[in-house]
Amino acid sequence: MSENREVRLYGAGGHSQVIQSVLKQNGYTISDLFDDNPKNSHKLFKDVKHGVRSHKSNFPHQGVPFIIGVGDNYQRFEIAKILKSEFSKAIHKSAIIDPSVSIDDGTVVYAGSTIQTNASIGKHVIINTMSSVDHDSIIQDFVHISPNATICGLVNIGIGTHIGAGAVVIPQVKIGKWCIIGAGTVVLKDIPDYSVVVGNPGKIIKKNIIKNLVSA
Numbered sequence: 001m002s003e004n005r006e007v008r009l010y011g012a013g014g015h016s017q018v019i020q021s022v023l024k025q026n027g028y029t030i031s032d033l034f035d036d037n038p039k040n041s042h043k044l045f046k047d048v049k050h051g052v053r054s055h056k057s058n059f060p061h062q063g064v065p066f067i068i069g070v071g072d073n074y075q076r077f078e079i080a081k082i083l084k085s086e087f088s089k090a091i092h093k094s095a096i097i098d099p100s101v102s103i104d105d106g107t108v109v110y111a112g113s114t115i116q117t118n119a120s121i122g123k124h125v126i127i128n129t130m131s132s133v134d135h136d137s138i139i140q141d142f143v144h145i146s147p148n149a150t151i152c153g154l155v156n157i158g159i160g161t162h163i164g165a166g167a168v169v170i171p172q173v174k175i176g177k178w179c180i181i182g183a184g185t186v187v188l189k190d191i192p193d194y195s196v197v198v199g200n201p202g203k204i205i206k207k208n209i210i211k212n213l214v215s216a
Ligand SMILES: CC(=O)SCCNC(=O)CCNC(=O)[C@H](O)C(C)(C)COP(=O)(O)OP(=O)(O)OC[C@H]1O[C@@H](n2cnc3c(N)ncnc32)[C@H](O)[C@@H]1OP(=O)(O)O
Pocket: 128, 146, 147, 163, 164, 165, 180, 181, 182, 183, 184, 185, 196, 197, 198, 199, 205
């Protein structure tokens, strides 16, 4: 975190609004807020120091660290490639995080979530409200663990994968990159890259086709 306790946010929708709430409770000020469509920004952003600006207006890469407040994993991935900036983190005070856990920059951890011993959380990850990541699990960059999802011990989740609300991943399972695990799904076995999985037991129903995916 920057010493002057300021953070810049990219994105002004619902997800960014929750990040703002976490940062404010931790004593940070949002110095700047950028969005590709400032007119549609959430009403809670009215008090941002410099208002919501278009990402095209003299975009300053250097300066106060950013957090990318965009819920879509692939958009976050694309934006991170463009921003030549330091990134900050936002961790809610009520999250229970073992001291052995590593959390990379750009990541947000929301209220009531738990991250257990030796877990490793990558860059620009979302650990959403009341979710849990258990011991020795590896959560790679740009993953989203949705509210109330349960990631058991020794799980590995590949880059850009979205774990839906309330999903359960049993111990030692490896989920590939850019997968979508549906809300409430129970994942019992390894899942290949780009799979969309739903149900209990979780079954692959289709491929997750990401337009313009070249380098992920
Ligand atoms: C704070 C926040 O809000 S964080 C946001 C958290 N968001 C989520 O958890 C959303 C997770 N998304 C889902 O669960 C979605 O339903 C997806 C991505 C799995 C599928 O969405 P789509 O690609 O639009 O698929 P679609 O809705 O056409 O469903 C395809 C089939 O799968 C079934 N299906 C879809 N989702 C699920 C699910 N979660 N569990 C069981 N079956 C499902 C549908 O009923 C449908 O079955 P049918 O072909 O027999 O009619």
